Amino acid sequence: MNRKLVITADDFGAAKEVNDAVELAHRRGVLTAASLMVTGPAAADAVARAKMMPSLRVGLHLVLVDGEPALQAAEVPLLIGRDGRFDKSMVRAGAKMFFLPSARRQLAAEIEAQFQAFAATDLPLDHVNTHKHFHLHPTIAKLVVAIGRPHGMKALRVPFETDHLLARTLRRRYRADGLLVSDRVYGLRWSGEMTRERLAGIVSKLPQGLSEIYLHPATGPYPGSAEGYRYAEELLALQDVEIPLDIRCGGFADFAGAQ
Numbered sequence: 001m002n003r004k005l006v007i008t009a010d011d012f013g014a015a016k017e018v019n020d021a022v023e024l025a026h027r028r029g030v031l032t033a034a035s036l037m038v039t040g041p042a043a044a045d046a047v048a049r050a051k052m053m054p055s056l057r058v059g060l061h062l063v064l065v066d067g068e069p070a071l072q073a074a075e076v077p078l079l080i081g082r083d084g085r086f087d088k089s090m091v092r093a094g095a096k097m098f099f100l101p102s103a104r105r106q107l108a109a110e111i112e113a114q115f116q117a118f119a120a121t122d123l124p125l126d127h128v129n130t131h132k133h134f135h136l137h138p139t140i141a142k143l144v145v146a147i148g149r150p151h152g153m154k155a156l157r158v159p160f161e162t163d164h165l166l167a168r169t170l171r172r173r174y175r176a177d178g179l180l181v182s183d184r185v186y187g188l189r190w191s192g193e194m195t196r197e198r199l200a201g202i203v204s205k206l207p208q209g210l211s212e213i214y215l216h217p218a219t220g221p222y223p224g225s226a227e228g229y230r231y232a233e234e235l236l237a238l239q240d241v242e243i244p245l246d247i248r249c250g251g252f253a254d255f256a257g258a259q
Helices: 016-027 043-051 090-099 101-119 131-136 138-151 165-176 196-204 231-240
Strands: 003-012 033-036 057-062 128-130 184-186 209-215 247-249
Touching (some): 003 016, 003 057, 016 231, 033 043, 057 101, 057 131, 090 138, 128 131, 128 138, 131 138, 196 209, 196 231, 209 231
Parallel strands (some): 003 033, 003 209, 033 057
8 A cells, every 4th residue: 555644633621622522533543643732731631531542543642832831931931931831922932042042042951851741641652743843943943853762752743734845955954863754644734624525535545655645633622722614624634534445544553654
């Protein structure tokens, strides 16, 4: 089989509504992987469910913007606001991380803490990505690779649907670091709006090689959820779409050595 597919749910652990959807989509649908927010309000529940579903491949969804840190506020003061949460502005946060050495040290400590928190779950680390794809920031990307490799990171997402120069450059760079990177990623164009028709359309035209489709399923809106996201429709899509027999599905760990 030359067509390989990982179907991932991001934000695992963000809320019970997300965890319910991940379990339903894996047990009764086509979901093969989930990305865990280790600092999410429902992270413990997500881990407990994942241990009851050993065929679900679980990775780390690093949260470095618009979320809770793993470290205490006093340890990352340049990265958080008065509410104790990461800055919601990626531009403002990214500028600090790029220009301020002290902010980079705090960033490195936070990334390390989240990898350690994932390791403490005793779940195998299938892949790594970041909330809102913040690892496209070069400072974050460099630290994720440097810190993640000793923690067993073997796969990293390059979240571009168009095969342009930057996408090819990043794939080559991460593969040179020994990481598994999919040839195509789908999810950005219809983020929060991956209906059954759209998901089925992607699957029907899936190219050769390793592809990833990522979604944000939930049984409904939850505290902190994105306005306008069609969470329940994405869950229904995962339960209703059929995968052709010539496509091999799994997590990134199932395709180790594919490149």
